[in-house]
Amino acid sequence: MSDLVIRPVDRADLPRLLDLYVHLDADDVRAAPEDAVAALDRLARYEGSVVLVGVLDDALVTTCTLVVIPNLTRGAKPYALIENVVTHADHRGAGFGRVVLNAAIDRAWEAGCYKVMLMTGSTKPATLAFYQAAGFEQTKTGFQVRRVAIRCDG
Secondary structure: OOOOEEEEOOHHHHHHHHHHHHHOOOOOOOOOHHHHHHHHHHHHOOOOOEEEEEEEOOEEEEEEEEEEEOOOOHHHOOEEEEEEEEEOHHHOOOOHHHHHHHHHHHHHHHOOOOOEEEOOOOOOHHHHHHHHHOOOOOOOOOOOOOOOOOOOOO
C-alpha cells in the first residue's frame, strides 16, 4: 500500500477516471469527454471540493469525490459530502478505498467542515461494514428524488 499515491484528479486523468467508474456502475452512461472536463471545472469552483484518485503504478485504482458545501447553521461551518466511492475490482480488499476516504475526510476537516456525510445505495453487508470501518456511523435516514430520464424513441 505504500506505493499508493492519493492526489487530486487532473484533466489528463479523465479518460482513466471514467474507465474506473465502470467498476462503480457498469450500466451507467459514460460522460462525453467535453462534459467531463466541464464538470471537473465546475467542481473546482467549490472551494475545498475535489475528486481524489489513488494511483498505483500509474493506474487509477480508487477514487472518491468530496464536495464542500457552504452552510448558514453551525456557526457558518461548511459540511462535506462524499460521493462516487469506488475501487477497481482487481484491487478491492487491499485497503485502497479506506486510504482515499481518509484523505477526503482529512481535506474536509482542513476546510473547516463540521461533518462529512455519504450515502450508499448498496445493501451489501460488506459495503456497509467498509463504511463503518472507515469511521462512518449510520445515524440518519436518507431520502432522494431522482429525475426520470426522458426517453427518445425514434
